[in-house]
Structures are given as C-alpha cells and as structure tokens.
Amino acid sequence: MHWINWLIVVVYVVWVVVDGIRKSKDTDTVSGYFLANKSLSWWVVGLSVMATQLSAVTMIGTPGQGATDGMRFIQLYLGLPLAMVILGVTIVPLLHGSGVYTAYEYLERRFDARTRALTAFLFLISRGLSAGVIMAAPGVVFSAVFGIPLVWAVALIGVPTVIYTMIGGVQAVAWADVKQMVLIVIALVAIMIVLIVQMPVNPDEALRIAGATGRLRVFDFSFDLSERYTFWSGVIGGTFLMLSYFGTDQSQVQRYLAAKSVGQARSSLLMSAYWKIPLQALVLLVGVGVFVYYQFVRPPLLYNPAQEAAVVAERGAAYDALRSDYAEAFTLRETAALAVADASGDDVSAAMEAFVAREADIQTIRGEALAMVEDVTGEASVDTNYIFPRFVLSELPIGLAGLFIAGVFAAAMSSIAAELNALSTASVIDFYRRWMKPDADDAHYLAVSKGATAFWGLFACVVATYAATLGSLIEVVNRFGSFFYGSILGVFLLAMVPGAKSRGAFYGLIIGMATVGFVAFGTTIEYLWQNVIGAVVVLLVGVPLSRIGSTEA
Amino acid sequence: MPEEIPSDGSDRSRFRTTLIRVIIVQVIALGLLLLLQLHYQL
Numbered sequence: 314m315h316w317i318n319w320l321i322v323v324v325y326v327v328w329v330v331v332d333g334i335r336k337s338k339d340t341d342t343v344s345g346y347f348l349a350n351k352s353l354s355w356w357v358v359g360l361s362v363m364a365t366q367l368s369a370v371t372m373i374g375t376p377g378q379g380a381t382d383g384m385r386f387i388q389l390y391l392g393l394p395l396a397m398v399i400l401g402v403t404i405v406p407l408l409h410g411s412g413v414y415t416a417y418e419y420l421e422r423r424f425d426a427r428t429r430a431l432t433a434f435l436f437l438i439s440r441g442l443s444a445g446v447i448m449a450a451p452g453v454v455f456s457a458v459f460g461i462p463l464v465w466a467v468a469l470i471g472v473p474t475v476i477y478t479m480i481g482g483v484q485a486v487a488w489a490d491v492k493q494m495v496l497i498v499i500a501l502v503a504i505m506i507v508l509i510v511q512m513p514v515n516p517d518e519a520l521r522i523a524g525a526t527g528r529l530r531v532f533d534f535s536f537d538l539s540e541r542y543t544f545w546s547g548v549i550g551g552t553f554l555m556l557s558y559f560g561t562d563q564s565q566v567q568r569y570l571a572a573k574s575v576g577q578a579r580s581s582l583l584m585s586a587y588w589k590i591p592l593q594a595l596v597l598l599v600g601v602g603v604f605v606y607y608q609f610v611r612p613p614l615l616y617n618p619a620q621e622a623a624v625v626a627e628r629g630a631a632y633d634a635l636r637s638d639y640a641e642a643f644t645l646r647e648t649a650a651l652a653v654a655d656a657s658g659d660d661v662s663a664a665m666e667a668f669v670a671r672e673a674d675i676q677t678i679r680g681e682a683l684a685m686v687e688d689v690t691g692e693a694s695v696d697t698n699y700i701f702p703r704f705v706l707s708e709l710p711i712g713l714a715g716l717f718i719a720g721v722f723a724a725a726m727s728s729i730a731a732e733l734n735a736l737s738t739a740s741v742i743d744f745y746r747r748w749m750k751p752d753a754d755d756a757h758y759l760a761v762s763k764g765a766t767a768f769w770g771l772f773a774c775v776v777a778t779y780a781a782t783l784g785s786l787i788e789v790v791n792r793f794g795s796f797f798y799g800s801i802l803g804v805f806l807l808a809m810v811p812g813a814k815s816r817g818a819f820y821g822l823i824i825g826m827a828t829v830g831f832v833a834f835g836t837t838i839e840y841l842w843q844n845v846i847g848a849v850v851v852l853l854v855g856v857p858l859s860r861i862g863s864t865e866a
Numbered sequence: 867m868p869e870e871i872p873s874d875g876s877d878r879s880r881f882r883t884t885l886i887r888v889i890i891v892q893v894i895a896l897g898l899l900l901l902l903q904l905h906y907q908l
Contacts, residue, residue: 391896395885395888398884398885520902523906529902531896532900590892590895594899
C-alpha cells in the first residue's frame with residue numbers, strides 16, 4: 314500500500330484514540346465510566362448504536378456479499394425499524410428509568426438472582442466469542458492482503474482498542490463511533506462515485522448488467538424456513554433478532570442507558586429505524602457496483618493473495634492453465650456485458666441470457682480454482698471477504714484507499730470497544746459486585762473494571778486467531794448470537810406478562826435454549842427463525858410454569 | 867415488587883405516531899428497492 318494511504322490510516326487511528334480519551338469526562342466513577350453519567354445526546358448515542366452494529370465485518374464482508382450474491386442480504390434488516398419502535402416504548406423506558414447498569418440487573422429485580430446470573434453469563438460467553446470474530450474479520454484480511462502474520466494484524470487492531478476503552482470507558486467508545494460513522498459514509502459515497510465514473514457504462518446499463526445475474530433481487534417472498542434470507546424471515550425472524558439484539562444485549566443497551574433521558578434514548582434508537590436499511594442498501598449497492606466494474610477490468614482469479622501464492626507454489630502449471638481459461642472467458646463475458654449495455658427493445662432478453670451463460674462459465678472456472686485452494690491449503694474455499702479489500706487496494710486512487718482502510722480499522726476498533734466495555738460492565742456489575750465484593754468503593758470497582766476490559770481484550774485477541782477459518786465471517790457473528798438471543802428475549806417478554814414468576818423465567822430460558830440447540834443441529838431451519846422459536850418457547854414454557862402452585866416472586 | 871411496563875396514553879400515542887412515520891419512510895425505501903428489482907430483473 315502507498316505510504317500516503319498508510320499515513321491516513323495512522324493519523325486517523327491516532328486521532329480517534331486521542332480524541333476519544335480527551336472527550337471522556339468524569340471517568341473516575343463507575344457511573345461515569347460505564348454510563349457517562351447519563352450525559353450523552355441522542356445523536357451521539359444514535360450514531361454509536363449504528364456504528365457498533367456496522368463493524369469491520371460489515372465494511373469488508375457485506376460489499377463482498379453484494380458482489381457475489383446481490384442485494385438480498387438486506388432482508389435481514391426488514392424487521393429492524395419495527396423492533397426499534399417497539400423497544401422505544403417498552404424496554405427503553407423500563408431500563409433507563411430503573412437506574413440499572415445492565416439489562417440483566419433488571420431481571421434480578423423482576424425475577425431472581427439466578428435468572429440474572431444465567432442471562433449475564435450467556436451474554437459474556439456469546440459476546441466474548443463474537444468480539445473475537447469481529448476482530449478476526451479485518452485481522453485475517455489485513456494479514457493476507459498486507460502479508461503480515463495474523464497475530465500482528467490482530468494486535469494492531471486490538472491493542473489501541475483496549476487502551477482507549479480502558480482509559481475512556483463508554484464515552485471514548487461513543488465518540489470514536491461518531492467519527493467512524495461519518496468516515497464510513499464519506500468513504501462509501503466516494504467509492505460509489507469513483508465506481509460510477511470509472512465504469513465504461515452508464516448507471517442504467519450497469520444496473521441492467523447486475524439485474525441480469527439476479528444481483529438486484531432484493532426480495533424473496535417464498536415462505537421457506539430453510540432459506541436463509543427471505544422477506545418473511547426478515548420481517549418475522551429479523552424483528553425478533555433485532556428486539557433481542559437491541560433490547561437485551563448489553564453492548565447495545567449500554568449505549569442508550571448513557572443517554573440524557575428516556576426521550577433521548579428513544580430518539581437514538583429511531584435513528585437506526587430510519588437509516589439502517591438505506592445505509593445497508595448503499596453498502597450492498599457498492600458491492601454490486603464492484604461486480605459490474607469487474608466485468609470490464611479483469612479481477613484476480615483468487616481474491617485471497619495468500620491462498621493464490623500457496624496454489625501457485627504447489628500447482629503452478631495447473632493454475633496457469635486455469636488462469637489462461639479465465640482470461641479467455643473474461644473477454645467473452647466482457648463482450649456479452651457490453652452487448653447487454655448496448656441492447657434495446659426485444660434484444661435485451663437475448664443479450665442478458667447470453668451474458669448469464671458467460672458469467673456461469675466464469676463461475677465454473679472460479680469454482681475450480683477455489684477447489685484447488687481447498688486441496689492445497691485445507692482451508693475453506695470462500696474468498697468473499699477479500700473481494701472488496703482487493704478492489705480498494707488495486708483500483709481506488711491513492712488517498713481514498715487509505716480512507717477506506719482507516720474506516721475498516723475504525724469500524725473494527727469501535728465495535729470491539731463497545732463489546733469490551735459491555736463485557737467489562739456485565740463482569741463487574743453482574744458478577745463481581747453482585748457475588749464477590751458488594752461493598753467496595755468506586756475506586757476499587759473502577760480498577761477492577763479496567764482490569765476486566767483488559768482481560769476481555771486479551772480473550773478476544775486469542776479467539777480472533779482461531780476464528781479465521783470459520784467461513785463467511787458476517788454470518789458466523791450473527792449465528793453466535795442467535796443461539797441465545799431468542800431465549801433471552803423470551804425472558805424479557807415474560808417479564809412483561811403479569812404474574813410471571815422466576816421459576817418460569819429460569820426453566821423457560823433453559824428449555825428455550827435447548828430447543829434452539831435441537832433446531833440448529835437437528836433441522837434445516839435457518840438461524841433467523843431460531844430467534845422466534847427461542848422466544849416463543851420461553852413464553853410457552855414460562856407462563857404455565859409460573860402458574861403451577863408457586864408463591865415465589 | 868416487580869416493575870410494570872409504563873403503558874399510559876401518551877406512550878401509546880407516541881408509539882402510534884412513530885410507527886406511522888417509520889412505516890412511511892421504510893415503505894418508500896423498500897418500494898424503491900422493489901422497483902429496482904422489478905425493472906432490472908431478467
């Protein structure tokens with residue numbers, strides 16, 4: 314990478330860290346450290362909530378998904394706006410007004426200590442692992458693209474993040490998120506403009522080419538439980554996922570607990586309700602744009618340079634032959650793509666069909682190359698997460714590439730920082746202060762909180778070095794959560810049922826998770842539906858159990 | 867004592883207003899995406 318790009322990355326990362334710490338005030342108390350003394354404005358919290366969700370996984374993986382699979386991934390977010398509105402009038406006033414530090418603390422007040430401990434424990438396990446996965450995404454890609462060991466790539470992201478999270482607490486996290494969102498939107502819009510300018514076809518023709526291969530197919534209205542992204546899984550399963558994520562996951566709850574008032578907390582969530590789908594559409598459209606761009610500029614046969622080097626070293630002759638076939642197929646596809654762009658009237662369908670056939674040829678050759686990778690390296694033959702970084706580094710002008718890489722760094726850092734901050738809060742408030750040392754002073758809890766942040770940072774770094782081969786990273790992150798999210802949401806829903814008791818909540822949660830485990834391993838039902846199943850089972854089990862001859866609160 | 871969810875009239879009214887606004891914005895956004903799909907799909 315050009316030194317100017319590196320300079321942009323270094324300046325940006327240093328600015329984020331230093332400014333984040335500078336803006337942090339009153340972090341010498343537990344309330345200031347974890348909740349910013351409830352002083353943050355709605356737009357800071359709102360951007361922070363959006364930034365936490367828009368991690369490096371999104372920056373790297375989602376445009377790659379747009380390039381290979383098109384726009385249909387957006388269906389995952391169809392339930393988000395409704396979920397935000399529901400949360401705004403239910404859980405937000407409940408948690409913000411009750412003066413808790415964590416969502417799980419509320420469950421002890423409503424049910425009992427064991428329900429709180431179990432939900433907090435599940436959060437620590439699932440989020441501790443997902444912090445590692447979030448760190449692994451850019452770590453793996455940077456390692457391959459820049460040719461540095463994975464451990465170094467992980468350390469480059471992890472060490473500064475742990476430092477500013479430890480020092481600045483939730484305020485440093487929130488202000489870093491604000492910068493991240495601004496930078497990401499600028500970078501994405503700039504990349505979109507560059508794509509449009511550099512393509513030899515106009516936007517209408519580019520969309521026609523993308524549409525021919527199904528990449529503009531946003532909605533799938535089939536009701537198939539084994540299909541990952543459909544309109545219905547997005548609306549129903551997505552609503553439950555978002556309710557769980559934003560309503561019960563401490564990494565999100567902690568953001569709006571830091572808002573000045575219930576109204577400001579509610580407004581911060583509505584920012585996501587309005588903007589998440591348009592923003593996600595932009596990210597995916599950039600990916601679709603990259604796909605069209607690569608119709609006219611030959612992309613590498615393999616996007617992961619490390620895998621390509623391994624294949625060249627082991628199977629040089631066979632790979633060269635494949636590359637030669639690829640070059641020939643690319644020329645034919647380019648001609649077919651231009652024919653689609655130039656076609657009019659009745660010729661359009663025929664031109665599109667010819668183009669689709671040429672695209673299939675390319676995919677066949679790519680499939681052979683990826684199979685070769687699997688044979689040689691033993692690694693999963695998926696290189697979706699490398700498409701966009703390779704495009705950025707080889708095709709974008711100097712400066713813009715640096716801006717993007719800085720954005721990925723910042724995205725990784727702010728998402729991980731939010732997780733570390735929340736993990737530290739739950740560890741200290743739900744376990745250390747609750748069970749081990751309930752009467753210590755603020756200074757003691759603060760020191761333990763910083764130690765907990767460092768511990769979880771180290772844990773995430775270790776997980777990151779092992780999470781590298783788990784397949785499409787963005788889905789891995791979502792799947793980690795789905796195992797518990799639905800059932801934990803079920804407990805919060807049960808809390809709103811008059812007469813629900815702790816026994817129903819505790820055993821309902823366990824049976825809910827067991828059911829999700831059975832569904833995940835024993836059926837082909839996709840993960841978005843598992844959130845619905847988990848929540849519904851907790852209610853179905855929890856309500857009757859609460860009513861069976863018990864007097865406990 | 868378990869805490870109850872606030873459910874007064876102003877919350878219900880706020881919910882309804884916000885829901886309508888969010889639905890309008892999303893219908894426009896998703897409508898545009900659907901148009902994109904219908905217009906350019908093979």
